[in-house]
Amino acid sequence: MAASGYAVNRKQWNRLAERFNSSVCNIVEGERGTVIPSLVREALRRRPKPVVVDLGCGVGTFIERFGEKFGETVGVDFAERMLVGARRRCRKVPRVRWVCASVEQAPARVGQIADLSVCLNVLTSPNAALRRKQWKSLAAITVLGGCTLVVLPAIESAQLVARVEEQLRRKTASLAGADAEGAVFRGKARQKHYTREELREAAERAGFRVLRISRVYYPWADEGLHTRSAVTRGRYPWDWALLGVRRTRATGPK
Ligand SMILES: C[S@@+](CC[C@H](N)C(=O)[O-])C[C@H]1O[C@@H](n2cnc3c(N)ncnc32)[C@H](O)[C@@H]1O
Numbered sequence: 001m002a003a004s005g006y007a008v009n010r011k012q013w014n015r016l017a018e019r020f021n022s023s024v025c026n027i028v029e030g031e032r033g034t035v036i037p038s039l040v041r042e043a044l045r046r047r048p049k050p051v052v053v054d055l056g057c058g059v060g061t062f063i064e065r066f067g068e069k070f071g072e073t074v075g076v077d078f079a080e081r082m083l084v085g086a087r088r089r090c091r092k093v094p095r096v097r098w099v100c101a102s103v104e105q106a107p108a109r110v111g112q113i114a115d116l117s118v119c120l121n122v123l124t125s126p127n128a129a130l131r132r133k134q135w136k137s138l139a140a141i142t143v144l145g146g147c148t149l150v151v152l153p154a155i156e157s158a159q160l161v162a163r164v165e166e167q168l169r170r171k172t173a174s175l176a177g178a179d180a181e182g183a184v185f186r187g188k189a190r191q192k193h194y195t196r197e198e199l200r201e202a203a204e205r206a207g208f209r210v211l212r213i214s215r216v217y218y219p220w221a222d223e224g225l226h227t228r229s230a231v232t233r234g235r236y237p238w239d240w241a242l243l244g245v246r247r248t249r250a251t252g253p254k
Pocket residue numbers: 013014025026027055056057058059060061062076077078079082101102103104119120121122
């Protein structure tokens with residue numbers, strides 16, 4: 001099916017900065033707050049006091065929560081207003097600097113310095129060529145043997161949400177507009193959603209060895225469903241969180 005709808009661009013992210021400040025999609029809050037810390041602990045065991053680069057850091061929720069544990073932190077985002085929010089939120093976090101740049105520009109702007117690269121819900125462009133370039137950037141800023149922590153929307157979760165919406169006889173939203181490449185409508189914007197296997201393949205292609213892929217559950221309210229119905233009981237939507245290690249030499253297909 002021909003894909004209409006748009007990818008969220010820099011101007012729109014700047015507009016969204018205020019909503020992010022009031023904690024929309026806070027990846028380290030609530031239920032999400034148990035999986036991410038355990039992956040961060042695992043990364044810290046491998047590389048204590050790491051240099052951390054958070055690509056697409058938004059208003060700095062990850063850096064605010066974990067920055068103190070890091071040797072040095074660099075927050076990168078292409079939306080200046082996100083960085084204004086991040087500076088404010090993280091004013092007490094030591095050893096942080098902020099860089100206004102795109103994911104694509106990051107290797108040239110920050111170099112290959114990350115003992116831990118972080119990229120939370122950013123690699124979601126429906127444009128496959130751009131996504132490949134961004135995965136390469138993520139690898140290029142990560143030192144050999146360093147870790148990466150990536151969170152991305154799960155297509156399996158979008159399918160669950162669509163089924164629940166249908167069962168609740170709500171107007172179905174997301175999957176009706178999904179294309180063969182897995183780009184799914186979130187409101188009017190299209191975002192690439194990943195199957196577990198596809199995420200593993202994208203990370204391996206970029207040069208990472210995958211250590212773990214976990215579900216990061218989030219509340220139904222984030223999908224606009226305010227229900228206690230039996231249909232949703234015990235089930236939650238989720239993102240995929242991946243922890244990987246930058247391979248020290250190429251072992252697989254590029
Ligand atoms: C969904 S938000 C996630 C923010 C943060 N990682 C978090 O989890 O709270 C996506 C962020 O990535 C930024 N972003 C999107 N595409 C980008 C790109 N190509 N280069 C740099 N930043 C980008 C947006 O400005 C926004 O701050």
